[in-house]
Amino acid sequence: MKECIFSKLVGSQIMRIRPYRPGRPLEEVKREFGLKKVIKLASNENPLGPSAKAIQAIRDCVSQIYFYPDGSGRELKEALAQKLSLDSQNIILGNGSDEIVSMIAQVFLRRGDNAIMATPSFLMYEIDANLSQARIMSVPLKDFKIDLERMIRAVTPKTRVVFIANPNNPTGTIVKGEEVDRFVSRLPENVLVVFDEAYYEYVEAEDFPQTLDLARNHPNIIVLRTFSKIYGLAGLRIGYGVAGKEIIDILNRVRSPFNVNFLAQVAAIASLTDQEQVRRSRQLIREEKKFLYSHLRKLELFFVPTEANFILIEVGKKTKEVEYRLLEKGIIVRGMRAYDLPQFIRVSIGTREQNKEFIGELQAILSS
């Protein structure tokens, strides 16, 4: 069979894309290493799982799955609108917030346009911008933080979209309210800024930007949030975006008709009624963050203080070996080579038991 025909046809922009590599699934690691128990600390999921109300709502509705879902997600959008004090016409639902990132790239980026993003940051921005044949302007982090000053200086007449993960993945750092206010006031009105707040609910800092308020007054802002992280619904794939009506209307033109499945909608609606689950999850991460910090300090490892539910840790030249030996012990963490941080691992914060196991194994590996 002749090869390379289609690679040539799709062109170098597509062929340059490095496919997104998610954290390894539990079952795969169990099979490969012959393990009974595996702890997954690789994809920033909620170790406490979803709300019991979400599980019950799914059980109650599961026999209805032969119907198509509500393509407009009306009930969920109304629940979100009420919770966030806005109009449901300001909301778009996505099959995960990453689907909304794709929609944004699809409609706002054309060949030759510029998309600005931090590096390293959430990898989907680059993949989606490449798909749209846009030019990527990567702005390096400064002290592990997104450098808004350099980002604003990177804006040209060709810039169409700026992606800002806040907290940033994989560093867990934030940009603050006043920095964001300054940034937005200097951004041309025809540049869309995406504040991706997947880890918003975990943030402890008091000066975190009030982006929903900003979006009310700036039609060029979209805020993305998700049910995958603190709400513990990652496997169902559901996230949402909040923006002015014009942006939402544009995005709805490329949204596929039933992009958010029925059970995801049902579970998300039920989850919103259980803010106790959110509080408990936030509390766990706050306590466990301190536990991990203190042990990482004892191990004399550099780490980046986090506002999210994961920690970026420098383990040095042996990163690949550390990652592999943790895997052998049934602990999945994320090596950061794809993020050009080859000496680091990113570890999701787990329960006390999981964190203890992680620290114990890490210590054993590093001292062997």
Ligand SMILES: Cc1ncc(COP(=O)(O)O)c(C=O)c1O
């Ligand atoms: C910064 C950031 N944005 C978006 C996502 C995607 O979330 P979702 O599961 O809603 O697609 C992630 C997931 O890891 C993330 O880290």
